[in-house]
Structure formats: C-alpha cells, structure tokens
Amino acid sequence: MKWTGRFSGYSADAFRKDLISGCIVGIVAIPLGMAFSIASGVKPEYGLYTTIIAGILISLFGGSRFQIGGPTGAFIPILLAIVLQYGYENLLIAGFLAGIILVLMGVFRLGALIKFIPRPVTIGFTAGIAVTIFSGQISNFLGLTGVGRHEYFLPNMAEIIKRLPTLNIYSILTACICMAALVLTPKYLPKVPASLIGIIVSTLAAAWLFPGQVTTIGSAYGAIPGGLPGFHPISLTWDRIVLMIQPALIIAMLGGIESLLSAVVADGMTGTRHNSNRELIGQGIANIVTPFFGGIPATGAIARTATNIKSGATSPFSGIIHGIIVLFVVVLFAPYASRIPLASMAPILMLVAWNMSERKSFAHMLKTRSGDSIILVVTFLLTVFTTLTTAVEVGLILAVLLFVKRMSETLTVDKVLPDPSSANEKIKAHMVTEDHDCPQIGIFNVEGPLFFGASQAFEDSGLQLTGRHQKVVMLRIGKVPFMDTTGEANFTRLIKRLHHKAVTVIVSGIQPQPRALLSKTGTLAIIGEDRIFEQTGDALDAAINLIQVDKCSGCKHFAFRECTELSRKAPLHQNIS
Structure with missing residues (x-):
C-alpha cells in the first residue's frame, strides 16, 4: 500500500469527517487508556502517553487506513505479570524489544503467518484474558483495601476473599452508578461515548454524595501530571535484553495477532484491504518509540477502530487526530482526572472483558464436541490458571497434533x-x-x-x-x-x-x-x-x-x-x- 493510495482523493470534506471521528475516538480512548494502564500495574498517565504517541505513529506508519492503536485489554495480564516479576523499567525494555521484533516480522513478510494460528487457540486465550481482566477488577468494584496483586489467578482470588471484610459500600454504589451509565447511554444516547459518561456521572456522584469515602486515582497513584509527555530514557544492557527477550516475544506475538485481527475487522466493515506486513512495521515503530516516553506496549484496538469507522473516518488522519485530542486533554485537564474513583474504572474494564470474551464463539465451538473443543478448553484454562505463554504453546502443540491425526486419517x-x-x-x-x-x-x-x-x-x-x-x-x-x-x-x-x-x-x-x-x-x-x-x-x-x-x-x-x-x-x- 503506497502513501499516495492511503490519501488519494483527499478533500476538505474528508478532513471534516476525520476530524469528527478523531475527536470521538480520542474521547473514548482517554478513560480506556487510564483504565488499561492501572489494570496493568502502572500509573494511569503512562496509558495516556501510549494512546498519544503510539496512536499517532500507528496511524502514520501502519498498513490499515482506519486502525486505531493504543493500550488494549488483551495486554493486561501479560503486562501485569511482567511488572510484578520484573518491574516497570524492564517492562519498557520488553516493549522496546517487542517493537524491534514486530518490525523484523514485517520486513521479512511474516504477517501472513500469524493468520495461521488456529481459531480454537485464539478464542481460548482471548476468553481466558477476559476472565483475568474481569476478576482483576472485583477488588476495585468492591472497594477492598490492602489487596496484594499476584501473577496468577488463584492467589488473586484468595486475596480478594481474604480482604472481603474491608468492603466499601460507597465504592459499590459508585461502581453501580457507572455501570448503569454504561448500560443506559448506548440505549438513549447512542452517539455519546458511554465510558466517558459513566466516569463523569459516577465521579460527580461520589464527590457530591460521599466525598472522601472512595479511593481515587490521585489517592492511589498520585496526581496525573499535566503537560507534554517527558523523555524517559531506558537502560539497555545485554543482561536486561537477555532477561526480557522472552516477555518481548510474547508481547510481539499477541500485539501482532491483535493488530491484524483489528485490521481484518476494519476491512470487513469498509470493504478495504490492509497491508499486513506494513501494519506490523507500523506497530513495531510505535512500540520502539513509546517506551522512551514511559508508554506501555500498544497494538490495534478493535473496539476503537470500529468506533472510528462508524464515526465516518476516511483516512489515517482520524487516528492522528485522536492522538492529538488525547494530548490536548492531558495538557489542559490532567489534574481533574486524578479525582476519578477507581470504582468508576472497574465497570469499564469489566464491560471490556465481557465484550472481548468471545462467549458466543466459545459456546458454539463447545457444542461441536470435537478435538477443537478440547484445544479451546485447554487453552482457556491454561490462560486463566497459568500464563498466556504456556496456554498458547500447549494450544498450538495440541492443534498440530490434531491436524496431523486428521490428515493421517485422510x-x-x-x-x-x-x-x-x-x-x-x-x-x-x-x-x-x-x-x-x-x-x-x-x-x-x-x-x-x-x-x-x-x-x-x-x-x-x-x-x-x-x-x-x-x-x-x-x-x-x-x-x-x-x-x-x-x-x-x-x-x-x-x-x-x-x-x-x-x-x-x-x-x-x-x-x-x-x-x-x-x-x-x-x-x-x-x-x-x-x-x-x-x-x-x-x-x-x-x-x-x-x-x-x-x-x-x-x-x-x-x-x-x-x-x-x-x-x-x-x-x-x-x-x-
């Protein structure tokens, strides 16, 4: 796909449409960027910086006209595990290395290979990630205090049960108000971003009805700094590169899958065709640059890309505008975001988990009672109870064995x-x-x-x-x-x-x-x-x-x-x- 092809016939009317869609997606991306970064174990501003920098670079260099990039829910369990095991600074190195891997995958034209990952494996680990995201927000929804974060599912559930006596009724009320807004807004105000309405309404309600009774972003993580993202040097040493190469491979693999799935969804909605290898290069460039500003790994965001298309986007300018809008909000209104209750973020991530759970495809594949059903369930359970790496490796091995068996029978x-x-x-x-x-x-x-x-x-x-x-x-x-x-x-x-x-x-x-x-x-x-x-x-x-x-x-x-x-x-x- 040539540059001229992406902007051929561009006009003032097309720019107007891109401006509108970019503003809408930018507003949608703000609460999601903060929520995803908090759930990943890092400060909320790093999610916003990722949305700004990666969002602009993916639109500039990617292979899809309508792709919106940034932090996504699929990355949450991986990034949280890396932060807990290696720390935030090493997460930045992993993101940087993942960017290099993605660029190399695009240069060597490996984009098509990612499409060969069997559907039972992708549905299995996607559903498993959804369970992990949902369960990870239970403590914020209930307002529990002193909850320790662990890498694995069962210790996290045990921690929640242990801290149930610290339940905060005001947090539950705040979360319920946000959840009600998330459910009712699409029904009565379909063109207004539900997540933004949910955060605003629940934040105002908490501040007015029970001030100081719920944990906020500011009280938990400190005030969100305003202004432009600052340069954040990363310490690259050979020992750190060796240490983080495996997490980087996981990030690159999942980022590649997620971005190309998103691009395929965009193709289906618009009748266009993306360039998979160029998309990987664009994703790689974004992930190479973003860590130098403190940002976390990014990929194509399916829901935001769909919103971009439905809002009338015509070119990658909408994605660039979406990043600029987020930057504008961070510069002018960051201090106000510090007052958002964590209980307001929990329903948003729970809804994200519900939407990404692939529940219909999961149930349909289970009904077949075939070898694919076994692969699906094994991948799902391993994703929930162990790690995504183990789940994908075992899922792929089972898929290969099943394929060999089926082919031998032919x-x-x-x-x-x-x-x-x-x-x-x-x-x-x-x-x-x-x-x-x-x-x-x-x-x-x-x-x-x-x-x-x-x-x-x-x-x-x-x-x-x-x-x-x-x-x-x-x-x-x-x-x-x-x-x-x-x-x-x-x-x-x-x-x-x-x-x-x-x-x-x-x-x-x-x-x-x-x-x-x-x-x-x-x-x-x-x-x-x-x-x-x-x-x-x-x-x-x-x-x-x-x-x-x-x-x-x-x-x-x-x-x-x-x-x-x-x-x-x-x-x-x-x-x-």
Missing part, C-alpha cells in the same frame, strides 16, 4: 477396478470382489497426503499390497497432493519391496510436488520413466501388455474389457479361476 489405499457400467469405465473400489479381481494386475488408488503423520497408515497398506501375488502393480497417485521426505522414504521402500518380489510397478497421475521430490531422490529412476504415465488408460494398457496371456485361460473374473479376447487367445490347458 490417507486411503484401495484396490480398484474399472466399472464397465459407468461412462469411460471409471475406476471404482466397489468393483473388487472375491469373484471379480484380476489375479495378475493389482490397481491401487492412493488418496491423501503422504507425510510423516500418515506413515503408519501407508506402511500397513503397503504390507498388504506386497503380500499379494500379482505380476503388475499399478499405483494411481493423482490424488496425492503432497509428499514429504518421510512419505517419500515409505513410498520408495514399497517400490523396492515389490521389485524384490519381481513385481513390475506402474505409476499414473503423479502431481508436480511429489514428482519433483521423487525425481530428486532417484525413485522415478528406480520405477523407470517408461513405467510412469499421466493417464490411467495409458497405464492400464501398459499393465495389460505385461501379463502372462497363457494364465488367462479359463479365468472367470473378467476384470477388464480386454479379458474376453485374452481368455480366447490363451492356451486351453491353463486354468487359474
């Missing part, structure tokens, strides 16, 4: 014969019976990929095939689309076994990839170029020319149309029926 080897009642005497398996089977020629259909996962199935079929007493074996492999080196080794071993038993092997319908592999390994030379045919008819003619005619005398099988003539020509003293 391989079939059937003995076949022509059906004289069908047009062109098509080759069919049901024609072979005890009384209708040529004693000299065996025709076998091989269907499915010949690869390591199907090695046992092919080996078993090969043993049955070499156990027969035919003079000629004809292998129809036109429906073998792929062959790996394991499949080639098994195939070659079968050919050599048949040759050892003085059986002539004829092959028909070989596809380009298997042909190229068998040519490189010398198997085609073993078979003989004069024994390899494109069409089944030519291969069958060659096979019939190789049989011993004298053994056709008295044969009652009549497997081929030529059998009548061959039986007539054969000496009468032979009888093999």
Whole structure:
C-alpha cells in the first residue's frame, strides 16, 4: 500500500469527517487508556502517553487506513505479570524489544503467518484474558483495601476473599452508578461515548454524595501530571535484553495477532484491504518509540477502530487526530482526572472483558464436541490458571497434533477396478470382489497426503499390497497432493519391496510436488520413466501388455474389457479361476 493510495482523493470534506471521528475516538480512548494502564500495574498517565504517541505513529506508519492503536485489554495480564516479576523499567525494555521484533516480522513478510494460528487457540486465550481482566477488577468494584496483586489467578482470588471484610459500600454504589451509565447511554444516547459518561456521572456522584469515602486515582497513584509527555530514557544492557527477550516475544506475538485481527475487522466493515506486513512495521515503530516516553506496549484496538469507522473516518488522519485530542486533554485537564474513583474504572474494564470474551464463539465451538473443543478448553484454562505463554504453546502443540491425526486419517489405499457400467469405465473400489479381481494386475488408488503423520497408515497398506501375488502393480497417485521426505522414504521402500518380489510397478497421475521430490531422490529412476504415465488408460494398457496371456485361460473374473479376447487367445490347458 503506497502513501499516495492511503490519501488519494483527499478533500476538505474528508478532513471534516476525520476530524469528527478523531475527536470521538480520542474521547473514548482517554478513560480506556487510564483504565488499561492501572489494570496493568502502572500509573494511569503512562496509558495516556501510549494512546498519544503510539496512536499517532500507528496511524502514520501502519498498513490499515482506519486502525486505531493504543493500550488494549488483551495486554493486561501479560503486562501485569511482567511488572510484578520484573518491574516497570524492564517492562519498557520488553516493549522496546517487542517493537524491534514486530518490525523484523514485517520486513521479512511474516504477517501472513500469524493468520495461521488456529481459531480454537485464539478464542481460548482471548476468553481466558477476559476472565483475568474481569476478576482483576472485583477488588476495585468492591472497594477492598490492602489487596496484594499476584501473577496468577488463584492467589488473586484468595486475596480478594481474604480482604472481603474491608468492603466499601460507597465504592459499590459508585461502581453501580457507572455501570448503569454504561448500560443506559448506548440505549438513549447512542452517539455519546458511554465510558466517558459513566466516569463523569459516577465521579460527580461520589464527590457530591460521599466525598472522601472512595479511593481515587490521585489517592492511589498520585496526581496525573499535566503537560507534554517527558523523555524517559531506558537502560539497555545485554543482561536486561537477555532477561526480557522472552516477555518481548510474547508481547510481539499477541500485539501482532491483535493488530491484524483489528485490521481484518476494519476491512470487513469498509470493504478495504490492509497491508499486513506494513501494519506490523507500523506497530513495531510505535512500540520502539513509546517506551522512551514511559508508554506501555500498544497494538490495534478493535473496539476503537470500529468506533472510528462508524464515526465516518476516511483516512489515517482520524487516528492522528485522536492522538492529538488525547494530548490536548492531558495538557489542559490532567489534574481533574486524578479525582476519578477507581470504582468508576472497574465497570469499564469489566464491560471490556465481557465484550472481548468471545462467549458466543466459545459456546458454539463447545457444542461441536470435537478435538477443537478440547484445544479451546485447554487453552482457556491454561490462560486463566497459568500464563498466556504456556496456554498458547500447549494450544498450538495440541492443534498440530490434531491436524496431523486428521490428515493421517485422510490417507486411503484401495484396490480398484474399472466399472464397465459407468461412462469411460471409471475406476471404482466397489468393483473388487472375491469373484471379480484380476489375479495378475493389482490397481491401487492412493488418496491423501503422504507425510510423516500418515506413515503408519501407508506402511500397513503397503504390507498388504506386497503380500499379494500379482505380476503388475499399478499405483494411481493423482490424488496425492503432497509428499514429504518421510512419505517419500515409505513410498520408495514399497517400490523396492515389490521389485524384490519381481513385481513390475506402474505409476499414473503423479502431481508436480511429489514428482519433483521423487525425481530428486532417484525413485522415478528406480520405477523407470517408461513405467510412469499421466493417464490411467495409458497405464492400464501398459499393465495389460505385461501379463502372462497363457494364465488367462479359463479365468472367470473378467476384470477388464480386454479379458474376453485374452481368455480366447490363451492356451486351453491353463486354468487359474
């Protein structure tokens, strides 16, 4: 996607639309930026700085016209775990390294690979992240005090139960007011950002009805500084790079998945097409720069991108404007944000978790009661009870094993014969019976990929095939689309076994990839170029020319149309029926 393509035909009317949509998305992004950063274990201003800097850079350098970037809910469990284990400064290093990884992924055109992550895995860890986000806000919703934050789900739940006696009724009232605003605003004021209304109404209610009774952003984290984001140098050492490379890989992987999913959603809503590799580069640049201003990792935000499109955006200018609006608000109104109760933030994040939970897709996949259901549940449970890294690794391994099993089951080897009642005497398996089977020629259909996962199935079929007493074996492999080196080794071993038993092997319908592999390994030379045919008819003619005619005398099988003539020509003293 060229720069000119992103802004071709840009006009004053298009700018007006981008200005409106950018303002709307900017207003939506402000409470979310603070909420996501607080839930990630860092100060709220760092979420706002991420929204500003990453939001502008992703729109400038990304591969989607409508993508809105910034901190997202999907990152919360990962970032919180990194902060708890390594600290905030090391989180910045992890974000910086993740940015480099994303740029490299884009440069080496790996954007398409992320799309191959199985759907049960993505739905499983997304639902697991949603549970983690939701459960992480229970303490703020209830106004519990002295709650320690832990990396894993069960210790966090135990901590909440332990601190239940510190429950604050005023926090619950504040959270309920915010939740009511979140539910009612879309119904009665659909064009107004519900999260902003929820925060304003609940903050005003808490300040007026029970001042000083609930914990606020200011009392918990200190006042949010106004003004421009300051430069925040990060200390890059080799030891720190080695320490944070694994967390960086996790951030890069999830950021890549999230951003490309968001871009696909935008494509579906607008009929456009994003450039996945450029999108990764844009995401990478944003994550390289943002840590130098204290910002946390960012990616494409699906909900904000959808809001951007619905608000009438026409180009990446809307994303740039959204970052400028947030900067404007931070410069002028940051001190007021310090008065927002934490109980007002909790319902917003709970609603985010509910919306991202993929509950319908989750339930639908469970109903299939298939291998995918197992992958889904395992990935979900591991995401909740262990770490996202473990969940994705195990989920992918299970998906690969399931894929190999399914593919191995598609391989079939059937003995076949022509059906004289069908047009062109098509080759069919049901024609072979005890009384209708040529004693000299065996025709076998091989269907499915010949690869390591199907090695046992092919080996078993090969043993049955070499156990027969035919003079000629004809292998129809036109429906073998792929062959790996394991499949080639098994195939070659079968050919050599048949040759050892003085059986002539004829092959028909070989596809380009298997042909190229068998040519490189010398198997085609073993078979003989004069024994390899494109069409089944030519291969069958060659096979019939190789049989011993004298053994056709008295044969009652009549497997081929030529059998009548061959039986007539054969000496009468032979009888093999």
